[in-house]
Structures are given as C-alpha cells and as structure tokens.
Amino acid sequence: MAQQAPISSPAGQSPDAAVHERDPRLVSDTLVSLGLFGLIARRLRGGELGPLPVIIGLVVICAVFQTLHERFLSPQNLSNLSVQIVAVGLMTTGVLMVLLLGEIDLSVGSVAGVSGAVLAVAAVNFALPEWVAILLGALTGLVIGVIHGTIFAKVGVPAFVVTLAGLIGWQGAQIYILGKDGTINLPYDGAIGYLTQTYFEPAMGWGFAVVAVAAFAVPSYFGERRRAAAGLPHKSVTELLVRTALLAVPVFGAVAVLNQFKGVPLAFLIFVGFVVAFDLMLRKTRYGRMVFAVGGSAEAARRAGINVDLVRISVFALASTLAALGGIMLASRGFAVSQSTAGGDELMMAIAAAVIGGTSLFGGRGNAYSALLGGLVLGAIASGLFLLQMDTSVRFMITAVVLLIAVILDALARRSRKTHARG
Amino acid sequence: MTTPVLELSGISKRFGAVQALSEVSLDVHQGEVVALLGDNGAGKSTLVKVIAGVNPADSGEIRWEGRTVQVQRPSDAQSLGIATIYQDLALCDNLDIVANLFLGNERIIAGVLDELEMERKARDLLDSLSVTMPSLRVPVASLSGGQRQIIAIARSLLGEPQVVMLDEPTAALGVEQTAQVLDLIERLRDQGLGVLLISHNMADVRAVADRAAVLRLGRNGGDFQVEDTSYEEIVAAITGASDNAATRRAGRVTVPGTEGA
Numbered sequence: 001m002a003q004q005a006p007i008s009s010p011a012g013q014s015p016d017a018a019v020h021e022r023d024p025r026l027v028s029d030t031l032v033s034l035g036l037f038g039l040i041a042r043r044l045r046g047g048e049l050g051p052l053p054v055i056i057g058l059v060v061i062c063a064v065f066q067t068l069h070e071r072f073l074s075p076q077n078l079s080n081l082s083v084q085i086v087a088v089g090l091m092t093t094g095v096l097m098v099l100l101l102g103e104i105d106l107s108v109g110s111v112a113g114v115s116g117a118v119l120a121v122a123a124v125n126f127a128l129p130e131w132v133a134i135l136l137g138a139l140t141g142l143v144i145g146v147i148h149g150t151i152f153a154k155v156g157v158p159a160f161v162v163t164l165a166g167l168i169g170w171q172g173a174q175i176y177i178l179g180k181d182g183t184i185n186l187p188y189d190g191a192i193g194y195l196t197q198t199y200f201e202p203a204m205g206w207g208f209a210v211v212a213v214a215a216f217a218v219p220s221y222f223g224e225r226r227r228a229a230a231g232l233p234h235k236s237v238t239e240l241l242v243r244t245a246l247l248a249v250p251v252f253g254a255v256a257v258l259n260q261f262k263g264v265p266l267a268f269l270i271f272v273g274f275v276v277a278f279d280l281m282l283r284k285t286r287y288g289r290m291v292f293a294v295g296g297s298a299e300a301a302r303r304a305g306i307n308v309d310l311v312r313i314s315v316f317a318l319a320s321t322l323a324a325l326g327g328i329m330l331a332s333r334g335f336a337v338s339q340s341t342a343g344g345d346e347l348m349m350a351i352a353a354a355v356i357g358g359t360s361l362f363g364g365r366g367n368a369y370s371a372l373l374g375g376l377v378l379g380a381i382a383s384g385l386f387l388l389q390m391d392t393s394v395r396f397m398i399t400a401v402v403l404l405i406a407v408i409l410d411a412l413a414r415r416s417r418k419t420h421a422r423g
Numbered sequence: 424m425t426t427p428v429l430e431l432s433g434i435s436k437r438f439g440a441v442q443a444l445s446e447v448s449l450d451v452h453q454g455e456v457v458a459l460l461g462d463n464g465a466g467k468s469t470l471v472k473v474i475a476g477v478n479p480a481d482s483g484e485i486r487w488e489g490r491t492v493q494v495q496r497p498s499d500a501q502s503l504g505i506a507t508i509y510q511d512l513a514l515c516d517n518l519d520i521v522a523n524l525f526l527g528n529e530r531i532i533a534g535v536l537d538e539l540e541m542e543r544k545a546r547d548l549l550d551s552l553s554v555t556m557p558s559l560r561v562p563v564a565s566l567s568g569g570q571r572q573i574i575a576i577a578r579s580l581l582g583e584p585q586v587v588m589l590d591e592p593t594a595a596l597g598v599e600q601t602a603q604v605l606d607l608i609e610r611l612r613d614q615g616l617g618v619l620l621i622s623h624n625m626a627d628v629r630a631v632a633d634r635a636a637v638l639r640l641g642r643n644g645g646d647f648q649v650e651d652t653s654y655e656e657i658v659a660a661i662t663g664a665s666d667n668a669a670t671r672r673a674g675r676v677t678v679p680g681t682e683g684a
Contacts, residue, residue: 223539226539227539227542230539230542230543231543232539232542232543232546233558233560280535284535284536285534285535285536286529286531286536289518289522289526289529289536292515292517292518292522293515293518293522293526293527295517296515296516296517296518297513297514297515297516299513300513300514300515300526301515301526301527302477302497303475303477303497303507303509303513304497304513304526304527304528305496305497305498305501305527305528306526306527364515364516364517365517417564
C-alpha cells in the first residue's frame with residue numbers, strides 16, 4: 001500500500017539530525033565511554049553478569065589446583081581435560097537449548113546410553129560400517145527427541161514428567177539392546193575410535209586459531225562499519241580491537257598448550273564447533289530468535305505467529321540428538337558400551353554445567369558458550385581431584401557447592417534485574 | 424457503499440456452557456475507525472480473538488475484500504493484513520525493542536537476521552511516531568507501560584496491515600500518552616487503514632471513532648454513526664436498555680445516564 005509508506009519512512013526523516021538525537025536520559029554503556037572497569041561495575045549492579053563469574057571461577061579453580069599439584073596445568077593434563085569434557089559438553093549444549101525454553105530435559109543421560117548401545121550393536125553385532133553406526137546412533141537420539149517433544153508440546157504433559165519417563169525407559173532400552181552380555185567392545189581402529197583419538201598437526205592447530213579469530217574480527221569490523229554508515233550506535237575500532245584481543249588470547253593460548261602435547265584434539269574441535277554453531281544459530285537466525293521468544297513468553301510468541309509447538313519439538317529433538325552425540329563420544333573414549341554407559345552422573349553434570357555456565361533455569365536467558373565454560377569448570381574440578389587422588393565423594397560435594405554458587409548468582413542477578421527493571 | 428475490507432457474519436463461538444458469541448456481524452471499511460463497545464463479558468475480546476485467528480469461530484463467515492476466507496491461525500490473519508494489539512501487549516520481556524518489533528516477522532539477509540536493517544527500520548518507525556526510547560537494544564521489561572503500548576502498536580504497523588485491531592489501547596496510559604495514541608489512530612485512518620478500536624472509554628470513542636458497534640451478551644446490540652448518536656443512546660445499547668425485552672426497564676436505566684451527562 002503506497003499511502004502507508006509514511007509510517008515506515010517519514011517524509012521529514014532525511015538527514016534531520018534532531019530527530020535522531022539521543023534521548024537525554026539515555027545511558028551510555030559502551031566500553032570506551034566507561035572504561036573496562038566502569039562497564040563491568042555497571043553490568044554487575046544491573047544484574048547482567050554475563051560470563052564474568054564463571055571465568056573468574058575457572059581461573060580460581062585452576063590456580064588452586066595448580067598450587068596443590070604442579071602437573072594440573074601441564075599440556076598433557078589440559079589436553080586430556082579437553083577430550084574428557086566433550087561427551088558431557090555435547091549433552092550440555094542440548095540441555096541448555098531446553099533450559100532456554102524454560103523447560104528441563106532429565107533424559108539426556110539415558111538417551112546418550114541408548115544411542116551408544118544402538119551404535120555398538122550396529123557396528124559390532126550387525127557389522128555395519130562404523131560411519132553408518134554413528135549415523136544410526138545420532139538418528140536414535142533424533143527420534144527420541146521428537147517423541148519427547150511431541151508428547152510435551154502436543155499432549156501438554158510437563159516436560160519434567162515426559163523426560164523423567166525417558167530417563168527410566170531409555171535406560172531400560174539400553175540394557176535390553178545390549179543383551180545378556182551387557183558390554184560390547186568396539187574396535188580401536190575405526191571411525192568411532194578415531195573420534196577421540198585424532199589430534200591435529202601443530203600447523204593445523206594454528207590455522208584453526210587464525211580462522212576462528214578472523215571469523216570473529218572481520219565480520220565484526222564490517223558490521224560496525226555498516227552500522228556507522230547507517231547512523232546507528234556502533235562500537236569504535238578500539239573497542240573491537242579489545243574484544244578481538246580478549247578472544248585471541250584464550251584461543252591462541254589453548255592451541256599453544258595443546259600443541260605442546262599431541263595437538264588440537266578432533267573431539268574438542270567438534271565440541272567447540274557445535275558450541276559456536278549453536279551460538280550463531282541462537283543469535284543470528286530466525287529460529288534462534290523463536291527459541292528465545294518462546295522461552296520469554298510462549299503466549300507472545302504464539303500471537304506473533306510463531307509455531308510454538310514446532311519450536312518446542314525441534315528443541316527437544318536437538319537436545320536428544322546432541323545427547324546421542326555425547327553417548328557416541330563416551331563410547332569412543334571407552335572403546336566399549338556397557339549397561340552403565342552414561343548411566344552415572346552425566347545427566348546431573350550436563351544440567352549443572354549449563355547452569356554454572358550462566359544459562360538461566362527460568363528460561364529465555366543464556367547462551368551456547370555456557371556449555372563450554374560450565375563444562376570446563378566441572379572438567380577442571382574432576383581432573384584436579386583425580387590428580388590429587390581424591391575420590392568421587394569429594395568431587396560430588398565440590399560440584400554441588402559450585403552449582404549452588406552458580407544458581408545463587410543467577411537468582412541474585414534476576415532479582416537485581418528486577419530492581420533495575422531489566423526483565 | 425464500497426465493499427468492506429473486513430466483514431463478519433453469523434459468527435458464533437462457544438466455550439463449554441457459555442455461548443460467548445452468537446450470530447455476530449461486523450464490518451470495517453478502509454479509512455474508518457470502528458469502535459467495538461460492550462460491557463465486561465459482552466464478547467469483545469472473544470470476537471477480537473476470532474478475527475485474529477487465536478480462537479477460531481465455531482461457525483460463521485469471514486469475508487476479506489468481499490471474498491470468503493478461513494482464519495484458523497494467527498498467521499492467517501497476519502497474511503491477510505489484520506494486525507492485532509492485545510490488552511496485555513504480548514511482548515517478550517527478555518527480548519530487546521528491535522527483536523520485539525520484528526518478532527515473527529524478522530528481516531533476513533543471506534540466511535541470517537538482518538539486525539542492521541531491522542534496527543534502522545525500527546528507529547525510523549519510532550521517529551515517525553515521535554517516540555524516543557532510551558535505547559533500541561534494551562529488553563522491553565525495562566520500559567514503562569506507555570512505551571510498551573507504543574512498541575506494541577508500532578509492531579503491528581511493520582506488517583503493513585490494512586486493518587488494525589486495538590484492544591483497550593489507552594487503558595493504562597497517562598493523559599499525554601493517551602493523546603499520542605489517539606493521534607496515532609487518526610493517522611492510521613487518514614492513511615486508509617481500517618481500525619477496530621475496542622474500548623471502555625467513551626471519551627476516546629467519541630474523539631476518534633466514526634462508527635460504534637455494540638456487543639451485548641454475545642450478540643449485536645446496535646451499530647451507530649458516532650456523529651449522529653448521543654452518548655446516552657450508546658450507553659443504553661451497551662447496558663441493554665434498548666433491548667426489546669427490557670423496554671420497560673429503559674426509563675430506569677437511561678435516567679441515571681442522562682443525569683450524568
């Protein structure tokens with residue numbers, strides 16, 4: 001409709017600077033105008049903690065374990081750590097999608113187990129090619145997720161109950177599929193084993209680091225230039241440089257450390273790849289926006305024409321598929337699938353990692369990087385206590401304390417956001 | 424008279440034991456503000472939800488520009504060109520202003536969200552409504568009631584609708600913001616949109632509406648040209664004083680209304 005044009009592009013809008021002058025009540029919160037510490041202080045007061053608490057926590061944990069055991073920060077231990085966190089980390093990536101909806105998935109451990117069982121039976125008992133077995137394992141997760149999501153979204157059974165049934169039922173299916181022996185050993189030299197045994201040459205590791213940092217810096221730079229050209233608020237070049245440096249230091253540092261042992265592990269790269277892909281999906285795509293919208297207000301999302309049921313089913317499908325990938329990684333690392341594969345603390349650790357990483361249990365808040373950060377925190381605790389020859393009892397108690405701290409921070413941040421009226 | 428852009432006839436909707444709407448008719452022309460009036464429980468909100476596709480009618484016919492259409496889902500109504508602003512706004516508190524404005528209608532470039540285009544368009548749109556916001560990137564939870572109302576109305580305009588339905592748009596607003604919203608409604612009409620204004624506020628209705636359609640207990644209770652109709656007649660229709668069955672009550676009910684006027 002031609003006569004409607006004035007609504008979206010008013011006649012007097014042109015270069016009339018006064019129109020675009022910023023509201024005098026507007027607070028400036030760019031890095032440059034406040035300085036780094038000013039920005040952090042404001043964010044803390046406003047309840048927008050971001051990844052800061054978990055990064056501080058990670059540094060503290062590493063410092064403590066390094067003083068208690070000199071080999072904690074050794075390249076070998078850190079390399080092992082980076083592979084150890086992959087299985088639960090993938091499960092966490094799926095769980096946090098469900099948490100963003102404001103729901104919970106209690107079945108990820110059992111789904112990982114049953115998918116591992118399908119993988120082992122397909123690869124060994126049916127002697128299918130290993131990549132086919134991997135595909136079947138992942139497909140198992142996908143189908144299970146669609147079942148969970150459909151019962152939750154279409155029938156209206158609370159997700160807690162659906163996935164509680166899944167927790168019990170799929171573990172039963174795992175034991176049933178594995179049969180009388182209960183354990184199926186996998187070959188060492190196949191696609192499955194290679195998943196966690198492959199390490200990249202140092203040069204390739206550096207290549208990944210360069211690509212990763214460039215993939216952040218270049219689009220950011222041109223994005224901000226476009227914003228500047230459009231007359232929108234934008235970040236300065238200085239701020240972009242600071243942000244790029246803040247990313248480059250850990251990326252290149254990690255590659256440097258990993259290269260001193262065997263190189264960048266394929267499994268860790270797969271995990272980080274999923275985290276980055278999910279982050280981009282959540283922030284940059286229409287689908288991600290829908291997930292946040294459903295998590296924020298399902299009714300508002302529905303009225304905006306979003307197919308809420310489809311979003312819910314797809315999120316549960318993603319969560320279970322990633323759980324299945326976690327199960328495949330567990331099988332790869334253990335060269336076997338048994339009745340107890342993924343039947344231990346994997347579920348609790350996956351949910352705890354998401355929350356520790358900064359994804360809110362209340363829905364609508366969080367990001368994919370919480371899987372990586374939370375996984376690193378829990379992995380560091382497990383690894384450090386292993387070096388100190390402490391047993392599981394201590395690990396569970398320390399993990400519980402860290403989890404409680406994370407949830408308390410989330411609750412405090414939520415309260416602070418309320419008093420600062422930021423949702 | 425021209426074909427109405429939106430025309431409903433024989434709309435019925437039942438919730439369990441309650442017949443919320445029975446055989447309701449309504450039409451909206453281009454460039455016209457129609458006020459939908461009725462007491463609490465008269466079926467105004469139910470009718471809005473039928474038109475918006477949120478709760479489809481059990482029976483009845485909806486015609487859009489003269490042809491019969493099916494409105495079974497919110498997206499059906501949106502694709503026809505019907506925009507709805509609900510009383511409870513239906514914004515996502517955790518999303519920022521730009522994200523809320525474009526929710527369900529995001530601009531895409533090369534497969535990803537075109538944040539730049541959306542932010543620029545959001546800014547231009549809000550400028551055209553003479554609205555200043557602290558920042559377009561704050562979560563809407565941090566906005567005042569009036570700001571949230573304006574965001575909700577602005578959102579409906581992005582779809583370039585032909586009919587806009589506003590459910591109690593001024594109920595929670597201050598004097599200045601109410602005037603802004605009424606100005607906005609007049610501007611929409613001048614641009615050729617059909618506006619369906621659900622309101623309790625007779626002052627608002629008299630200020631901007633061309634026609635007043637009254638619902639009473641889920642049925643059509645009258646259709647008035649606002650210019651030629653007195654305040655009392657409309658109130659009588661809303662309260663049911665003009666019902667044939669209740670004519671003997673008319674005197675008793677209209678008298679207090681007249682006193683008040």
